[in-house]
Structures are given as C-alpha cells and as structure tokens.
Amino acid sequence: MELKDKLEILADAAKYDASCASSGAPKRDSVDKDGLGATNGMGICHSYTPDGRCVSLLKILLTNFCVYDCQYCVNRRTSNVPRARFSVDEVVKLTQDFYLRNYIDGLFLSSGIIQSSDYTMEQLVEVARRLREEHQFRGYIHLKTIPDADPRLIELAGKYADRLSVNIELPTQDSVSRLAPEKNVHTIKLAMGSIRTKLDEKDEHPKAPVFAPAGQSTQMIVGADASDDQTILNTAQTLYGSYKLKRVYYSAFSPIPQSPSSVPSAPPPLLREHRLYQADFLLRGYGFTAGELMPNAGNLALDIDPKLAWALGNRDHFPLDLNRADEGMIARVPGIGLRSAKRLIDLRRLRRIRWEDLSRLRCSLKKLAPFVVTADYKPAQGAASSELLRRTMADAPQQMNLWPELQAA
Amino acid sequence: MSAIDQQRAGQPLLVETFAEWREAARELLVHDVPPEAVTWSTPTAGGDLFSGAPSTAEQPHNSSKPPSPAPDAPPRHPPPHVPRSLMDMLQSAACCRVPDRWAFLYRVIWRWQQGEHEVQSPADEDGARLNAMVKAVRREEHDMHAYIRFRERPPEAGPPRFVAWYEPQHDVLPQVAEHFISRMGKVSWMIATPEASVLWDGQTLHNTGPLVKNSEDLEDTGEALWLTYYRSVFNPARLNQSVMQQHIPSHRWKNLPEGKIVPQMISEASVGARKIGQYEAVGQRKGTTIPIAPEDAQPERQQPSKLDECRRCELWQFATQAVGGEGPKKAKIMFVGEQPGDQEDLAGQPFVGPAGKLLDRVCEAAGVDRESIYVTNAVKHFKWEPRGKRRLHKTPAQKEIEACHYWLEKELAHVKPTVIVALGATALKSVMRTANVTLKNSIGHPVFHEGHWIVTTYHPSYVLRVPSEEAKREAFQTMVDSLKLAHELLNRQPEEPPA
Ligand code: SF4
Numbered sequence: 001m002e003l004k005d006k007l008e009i010l011a012d013a014a015k016y017d018a019s020c021a022s023s024g025a026p027k028r029d030s031v032d033k034d035g036l037g038a039t040n041g042m043g044i045c046h047s048y049t050p051d052g053r054c055v056s057l058l059k060i061l062l063t064n065f066c067v068y069d070c071q072y073c074v075n076r077r078t079s080n081v082p083r084a085r086f087s088v089d090e091v092v093k094l095t096q097d098f099y100l101r102n103y104i105d106g107l108f109l110s111s112g113i114i115q116s117s118d119y120t121m122e123q124l125v126e127v128a129r130r131l132r133e134e135h136q137f138r139g140y141i142h143l144k145t146i147p148d149a150d151p152r153l154i155e156l157a158g159k160y161a162d163r164l165s166v167n168i169e170l171p172t173q174d175s176v177s178r179l180a181p182e183k184n185v186h187t188i189k190l191a192m193g194s195i196r197t198k199l200d201e202k203d204e205h206p207k208a209p210v211f212a213p214a215g216q217s218t219q220m221i222v223g224a225d226a227s228d229d230q231t232i233l234n235t236a237q238t239l240y241g242s243y244k245l246k247r248v249y250y251s252a253f254s255p256i257p258q259s260p261s262s263v264p265s266a267p268p269p270l271l272r273e274h275r276l277y278q279a280d281f282l283l284r285g286y287g288f289t290a291g292e293l294m295p296n297a298g299n300l301a302l303d304i305d306p307k308l309a310w311a312l313g314n315r316d317h318f319p320l321d322l323n324r325a326d327e328g329m330i331a332r333v334p335g336i337g338l339r340s341a342k343r344l345i346d347l348r349r350l351r352r353i354r355w356e357d358l359s360r361l362r363c364s365l366k367k368l369a370p371f372v373v374t375a376d377y378k379p380a381q382g383a384a385s386s387e388l389l390r391r392t393m394a395d396a397p398q399q400m401n402l403w404p405e406l407q408a409a
Numbered sequence: 410m411s412a413i414d415q416q417r418a419g420q421p422l423l424v425e426t427f428a429e430w431r432e433a434a435r436e437l438l439v440h441d442v443p444p445e446a447v448t449w450s451t452p453t454a455g456g457d458l459f460s461g462a463p464s465t466a467e468q469p470h471n472s473s474k475p476p477s478p479a480p481d482a483p484p485r486h487p488p489p490h491v492p493r494s495l496m497d498m499l500q501s502a503a504c505c506r507v508p509d510r511w512a513f514l515y516r517v518i519w520r521w522q523q524g525e526h527e528v529q530s531p532a533d534e535d536g537a538r539l540n541a542m543v544k545a546v547r548r549e550e551h552d553m554h555a556y557i558r559f560r561e562r563p564p565e566a567g568p569p570r571f572v573a574w575y576e577p578q579h580d581v582l583p584q585v586a587e588h589f590i591s592r593m594g595k596v597s598w599m600i601a602t603p604e605a606s607v608l609w610d611g612q613t614l615h616n617t618g619p620l621v622k623n624s625e626d627l628e629d630t631g632e633a634l635w636l637t638y639y640r641s642v643f644n645p646a647r648l649n650q651s652v653m654q655q656h657i658p659s660h661r662w663k664n665l666p667e668g669k670i671v672p673q674m675i676s677e678a679s680v681g682a683r684k685i686g687q688y689e690a691v692g693q694r695k696g697t698t699i700p701i702a703p704e705d706a707q708p709e710r711q712q713p714s715k716l717d718e719c720r721r722c723e724l725w726q727f728a729t730q731a732v733g734g735e736g737p738k739k740a741k742i743m744f745v746g747e748q749p750g751d752q753e754d755l756a757g758q759p760f761v762g763p764a765g766k767l768l769d770r771v772c773e774a775a776g777v778d779r780e781s782i783y784v785t786n787a788v789k790h791f792k793w794e795p796r797g798k799r800r801l802h803k804t805p806a807q808k809e810i811e812a813c814h815y816w817l818e819k820e821l822a823h824v825k826p827t828v829i830v831a832l833g834a835t836a837l838k839s840v841m842r843t844a845n846v847t848l849k850n851s852i853g854h855p856v857f858h859e860g861h862w863i864v865t866t867y868h869p870s871y872v873l874r875v876p877s878e879e880a881k882r883e884a885f886q887t888m889v890d891s892l893k894l895a896h897e898l899l900n901r902q903p904e905e906p907p908a
C-alpha cells in the first residue's frame with residue numbers, strides 16, 4: 001500500500017481524538033545543532049480544518065488494526081473499515097518532512113491494540129525513541145499510552161514524549177464496562193496514577209530523569225452514553241485532582257460508519273461540547289468547583305455560558321464593587337476574564353475603576369452590567385430578575401440545521 | 410546632526426529603526442521637548458506623505474508648555490528611566506506599520522516621563538492604542554510562525570533547501586527569522602516577502618534578493634501528502650466553517666496550499682459524507698473486520714482484588730484503588746490508621762508517605778520491630794475533596810467507617826492480633842464500633858474489647874501537623890509510650906475492662 005493511502009486511512013482513524021495542543025514542552029531549539037525542532041512552551045496551530053479544529057500535530061494511528069471492540073470507536077475489531085499499518089520508519093520520516101515544511105509542531109501518535117498491550121506500547125515508544133535518539137528531533141511528541149502496558153514501558157515513553165495521555169473515554173465505570181468491554185477504569189486510573197507518581201518525582205527531584213514535561217491529559221467522549229454533564233464534570237474534577245492532568249478533552253461523539261446499536265445514531269449538539277470546555281476552563285483557571293457549576297443533576301445550559309449561569313444562580317454575591325473585591329471574585333463576574341481582572345487590579349493601584357475602563361478593557365458590558373459597581377456606576381435599583389436577565393443575555397438561538405445539504409450551495 | 414539640533418532647525422526627524430528612535434527620544438526627553446513640538450518622518454512607504462503631518466490626528470493631552478526649548482538650553486532632566494515592560498511594548502509597537510508610529514511612541518514615553526503611568530494600561534486612550542499595536546504585531550509574528558509554508562527545492566539547485574513566500578502586514582521578518590533558525594537547525598532556507606528577504610545558509614543569516622515572488626514558484630511533492638493529511642483529519646460530521654474562518658483571516662488562505670481545497674471539502678461535507686464523519690476516499694475502500702474471539706481479545710491483566718471491587722460505600726469512585734493492610738499474617742500487634750492518603754492511594758500501600766516514615770521512627774524509639782507489625786486503615790479508600798489542583802484529605806463519615814468495617818473484621822479474623830493500636834479518633838471509633846469514644850479519654854487507658862487489647866494513640870499525621878515544637882515532641886513521646894504499652898500488653902493476661 002502506498003504511503004499516501006496509509007496516511008489517508010490512519011489520519012482519518014485518528015481524528016476522533018480531540019487532543020491537539022502542542023503546548024507545555026520545555027524550551028528547546030536546534031541552533032547550531034544537528035537535527036531539527038524547537039519548542040517554546042506555547043505551541044502553535046498551523047492550520048484549521050473546516051470543522052474549526054486546529055492542526056498543530058501530525059495526528060495519526062500507527063495502525064488501526066485493533067483487537068478491542070469499543071462500541072464508540074470506528075476501529076473496533078467488528079467494524080468493517082479499511083485497515084492499514086505504518087512502519088516505524090514511515091512515521092519518523094513523515095514527521096520530519098511535515099515539520100521541515102512548517103505544517104506541524106510535532107507528532108501525536110496513538111494506535112489500535114495489536115497482539116498485546118505491551119507489544120503495542122513498545123511500537124509507540126520505538127517511534128519516539130528513533131525520532132529523539134537517531135534523528136535528534138526536538139519538536140513536540142505526544143504518545144497515547146496503552147493503560148494495560150507494563151509500567152516500565154510507560155516510564156520509557158515519558159522519557160521521549162513531551163506529553164502522555166491515557167484516555168478514560170467514558171465518565172463512569174458502568175459505561176466503560178458496557179461499551180468498552182476490554183477496557184477497565186481501574187487499570188486506566190492505575191496508569192494515570194503511575195504517570196503522576198513519575199511527574200511528582202521529577203518535581204521533587206529536579207535531577208531525576210526527564211519525564212513527560214508537558215504532563216498528562218485524557219479524553220472523555222460526550223454523548224456516546226447517557227451520562228449527564230454533572231457526572232462528566234465530577235469525573236473531570238476527580239481526574240484533575242488525582243492525576244495532575246493538564247487537560248481533559250471532551251469529544252462530542254461522532255456517528256461512525258456502521259454504528260453498532262449500542263451507541264446513539266445521532267451526535268449530541270456540538271454546543272454541549274463547547275459548554276463543557278467552558279465549564280472545564282472555569283474549573284482549571286477560575287477556581288470553580290464542579291459542585292458550584294452543576295449543583296444539580298443534568299446538563300449545562302445551552303443558551304447561556306456556565307459562568308453567566310452560575311452568576312444568575314448566585315445573585316447574592318452581586319453586584320460586586322470592582323474597587324474593593326479581590327481578583328478571584330472579579331474574575332467570576334460574567335463578561336470579565338482572568339486577564340481583565342488582573343488589569344483592573346493593576347489599574348486600581350493607580351486610581352479608581354470607572355465604567356469607561358471596562359469598555360476599554362473590552363469586557364462584555366452587556367453581560368457584566370447587572371453584576372458590578374464602579375466609582376461612577378451602580379446597577380439600577382430593584383434589579384431585573386434572573387429569569388429576565390437570562391432571556392436578554394442568552395446567546396442568539398442556534399440556527400437549526402435542517403437542510404445542511406442546501407447550506408453549501 | 411543630533412535629534413535635538415535637527416528639531417531646532419525645524420527639520421523632521423528621520424528615523425528608520427527602533428534603536429534610532431530610542432536615541433532620538435532620549436535626547437528629546439532630556440531637553441524636555443513635548444511631543445507636539447516634534448515632527449517625525451520615516452522613509453518607508455508613505456513616509457513623505459506623512460512626514461509633514463501632525464504627529465497624531467488628535468491631541469487629547471494638550472500641553473501649555475512652549476513648543477520648543479530655547480537654543481543651547483542645558484539638559485533639563487536626567488535620562489529617563491523606563492521599565493523593561495514598557496520598553497518591550499514600545500519595541501514591539503515600533504514594528505507596526507502605521508504612518509505615525511514614531512510620533513505616537515514618543516507621546517507615550519513622554520507621558521510616562523510626566524508621571525502618567527497609566528499610559529501603559531489598556532484602559533488609557535493612548536495605552537489602548539499601544540496595546541492594540543503590540544497585539545497586532547504579536548499576532549502577525551504568530552501568524553507568520555504558523556502559516557509560512559516551506560517548499561523543498563530539488564537537491565541539484567543547491568542551498569537554500571527550503572523556500573517560502575509570505576506577505577506580512579507588519580515589520581516582523583527579523584524576529585520571525587530567529588524563530589525559524591531555532592526550529593530548522595543546520596537546514597538551509599529562505600523566506601521571501603514583498604519588502605525584504607532573508608536567507609539562512611545553515612550558519613548565518615543574510616539579507617538577499619528573493620528567489621521566489623509568490624507561493625507557487627516551486628513544485629514540491631511533499632505538499633501532496635500534506636493535502637492528503639489535511640483532508641483526512643477533517644471530520645465532515647462536525648463541519649463548522651465560521652470557527653475556521655475566525656481563526657485564519659481570509660487573506661491568509663490564498664498562500665496556504667490547503668486553502669485551495671477547502672471549498673471543495675466544505676461542499677463534499679455538506680452532502681452525504683457528513684453523516685458518518687468519514688472522508689470519502691476512505692469510505693470507498695474495502696473494509697475488514699478482525700477475526701478474533703472476544704475471549705482472546707481480553708488483555709492479560711491482574712484480576713482486581715475483591716477489595717477493589719467493593720461498592721459498600723461511595724468512596725471507591727473518587728479513589729485510584731483500595732489499599733488493604735500489609736504485614737506478617739500472624740502479627741501480634743496491628744496498627745489501624747484512618748484511611749490511605751494521596752500517596753498511598755497512588756502506590757496502593759498503606760503508610761508510604763510522610764506519616765509512614767514517622768511511624769517507622771516511633772517504632773524505632775519504642776524498640777519495636779516495625780516489620781513485625783501489621784499495618785492497615787479503618788477505611789480502605791482515600792476520601793478527599795478538591796482544593797485547587799490538589800486533593801485535600803477529608804475525614805471519613807461514621808457511615809463509611811461502618812461500611813468499611815467489613816474489611817477490617819476480615820483482617821482481624823485473619824491476623825488475630827493480641828493488641829490493636831488505634832491511630833487517631835477515626836481508627837478508635839472503628840475498632841470500638843461506636844462514635845461515642847474520644848481520643849482524650851482513651852489515650853493511656855487500654856481496654857480489652859472483643860478479644861483484643863486496644864491501645865489508643867495519636868495519628869502520625871497529627872504529630873506532623875501540630876505547630877509547636879514542644880507539642881510535637883510531646884505527641885511523639887505519647888506515641889512511643891503507647892507503643893511500649895502495646896508491647897507490654899502482649900504478655901498480660903486478658904481481663905475484661907471495668908464496667
Ligand atoms: S471505603 Fe471501604 S466500604 Fe467504601 S468502597 Fe472502599 S473498601 Fe468499600
């Protein structure tokens with residue numbers, strides 16, 4: 001099979017993994033050195049596909065042969081899809097060629113399970129080893145870890161890769177046993193735990209050997225089982241706390257060719273995935289807890305973002321005096337982000353905050369108006385009810401996509 | 410001629426680089442020349458057109474100062490001190506192609522010098538513009554890092570091996586070249602732009618004439634693979650054009666090879682293929698299932714222990730694994746702690762963290778062999794609550810202690826220790842099977858309960874936590890005494906405690 005054909009199949013098979021970031025690697029460069037590649041910690045998106053997702057890595061499977069039968073996965077053994085397998089050399093060469101042309105920042109390599117977990121993991125590690133040791137490749141490498149693989153292989157993977165990920169895939173143990181019979185939440189957690197232990201060692205003993213400097217991440221598929229957003233966010237929070245994850249990725253379940261009847265035939269709204277990302281950001285960056293964002297069972301609101309939803313449900317914290325409140329609380333005001341909160345605090349050291357300042361900082365005035373007090377502004381007495389505010393601030397209703405075929409015309 | 414002389418002579422100041430501007434600005438500031446009194450000119454495109462124009466269209470900060478200093482006036486100020494952060498911003502903003510850039514930068518630095526430090530803040534009118542310029546330049550740098558596409562030249566053409574064409578909107582080529590030097594190592598390349606071109610020969614950077622004048626000048630077979638990849642990573646079921654367009658401004662697409670196939674991909678995605686999310690060329694190939702029996706596909710993994718499968722309470726959900734006891738099966742003394750902590754939860758063993766180390770020291774001080782003791786916890790799963798990105802230990806509730814007693818009973822039945830040392834209140838409640846006991850009343854008063862002596866002492870983490878050195882020593886000594894007591898009790902006749 002030609003390289004192009006393999007690439008077609010194995011890139012197609014890898015696209016359901018939502019992870020794409022190439023950030024968090026330590027600074028490296030190739031000035032005056034043999035080999036190739038630099039990282040600056042930030043990561044760069046080199047392109048965007050028409051699904052709005054960025055391309056920053058060569059994201060492929062080593063092979064889409066797989067002995068597992070995960071129902072949500074297009075590569076499951078009972079799925080009738082074209083199969084292919086890259087050689088280690090082919091992946092190494094493709095990565096370098098793409099890198100030289102500035103298409104990518106590095107490689108994201110994953111694989112179907114072939115033969116055994118250990119065998120599969122060894123192959124993934126071998127690609128990374130060759131890139132790093134034989135070709136002195138200094139770009140970004142992200143390896144998907146096979147949870148059942150020998151911890152020594154995981155340790156080796158962390159020596160070569162910037163990031164490791166173990167995908168939890170589904171938010172509850174029950175769903176995993178039902179939809180991914182060969183997987184096991186217990187071993188997934190153990191793998192994440194062993195990665196965290198290694199990351200801790202590195203933190204405590206800076207001289208310890210390099211281990212996955214960009215940390216670990218995971219992915220949850222949304223809408224393949226009946227779990228609601230409360231369950232998903234609680235699971236995310238548990239994982240963040242337990243395993244020092246850099247990111248939890250949420251991937252709205254995509255209908256796959258010849259879908260088995262155990263998974264839904266329609267995707268969940270993409271907006272649901274988007275709201276989960278927003279909520280996740282509030283967990284990571286703003287100090288919200290899952291319980292604050294989702295006090296009750298169910299899904300996040302689709303019409304308003306989770307921060308606004310929280311503020312409307314917690315009116316007793318507001319209006320907030322921007323000339324007195326602490327930074328963390330200012331950042332909780334809808335329409336004011338982390339950066340603006342910091343800038344307001346900085347400015348406050350020089351003078352009092354006025355309404356004008358908010359518009360210059362490009363805060364969303366419409367959103368924040370009912371929630372703040374400044375030197376020259378107070379929301380009207382007897383402020384509007386949360387219900388009313390919600391209606392006025394809801395995102396424009398989503399265009400119903402009844403005739404997608406006609407839209408392209 | 411110095412800046413101040415030119416200015417006195419009524420000539421516009423000619424400035425080409427940031428370094429030149431900085432020199433001139435320093436001199437002007439030292440002589441207290443207000444921004445309204447200076448005209449700047451720049452030789453780049455449009456320079457002549459604007460050189461005579463007022464430095465900025467509006468002058469919101471009118472000054473009543475005289476427009477220029479008296480001839481031969483001595484310097485009025487020491488050279489200005491400008492913080493690094495502002496200098497960096499000025500330097501970035503200087504790359505922004507706006508006709509009045511030098512005049513504007515001078516007004517900013519002038520205002521800073523006057524003590525108007527908010528000029529750096531985006532909430533200030535000038536500050537907002539400064540920040541916007543910096544942002545535009547950074548964005549352009551970023552875009553150039555991201556969207557330059559190198560094409561490979563045939564080996565017989567000699568260096569440079571890779572060539573790119575790009576049309577930057579601001580003067581960012583020098584810093585962008587640095588980026589590619591660090592990325593490409595000793596590989597040679599050239600970046601051509603409408604204004605200037607740079608060539609990296611693997612060791613040195615040269616300013617040269619362009620080898621190419623647009624992005625189509627070279628054939629490169631590598632590009633076909635990239636287009637294949639680009640097509641295949643796209644999920645047609647998620648078509649979301651507007652997001653794509655938000656990220657890459659439309660004028661960029663024309664120089665991106667993938668830009669040319671986007672319209673076709675979008676129209677294909679809108680018919681048919683959208684339903685299954687698969688790229689057409691893949692869907693048309695012959696598929697295969699993997700003939701392997703489900704039993705054979707099962708990974709070889711250790712069976713989870715019975716304890717791991719426990720669902721008697723909720724705690725298992727948030728923990729990594731259950732942590733059972735450890736030690737000789739016929740130990741005479743059993744330590745019962747509260748619950749595994751963060752590290753125990755990851756390691757799957759009790760008392761491996763700092764508390765475990767302290768326990769070792771207690772044993773040593775009491776002259777008891779640590780290896781002869783069986784160590785376990787009242788509750789087998791780690792109970793915690795999130796605090797930022799960490800797990801904060803949370804004391805188990807009585808109902809969890811009760812639920813988990815099932816496992817402690819099994820261990821007791823198995824090991825049959827003579828003495829149980831309860832470490833802390835939770836352990837005490839668990840072994841006594843009641844919430845109505847206190848640490849205070851139990852320490853130093855062993856009781857005989859359900860066939861075992863029960864000695865109560867502190868939990869090692871209490872010793873680690875207690876703030877004063879003295880209290881620490883006391884608590885440690887209490888633990889040592891308790892352990893000595895436990896040791897003595899091994900040989901004492903069991904007697905029922907007084908009623
Ligand atoms: S804490 Fe104890 S009772 Fe609760 S699930 Fe874990 S082992 Fe079972």
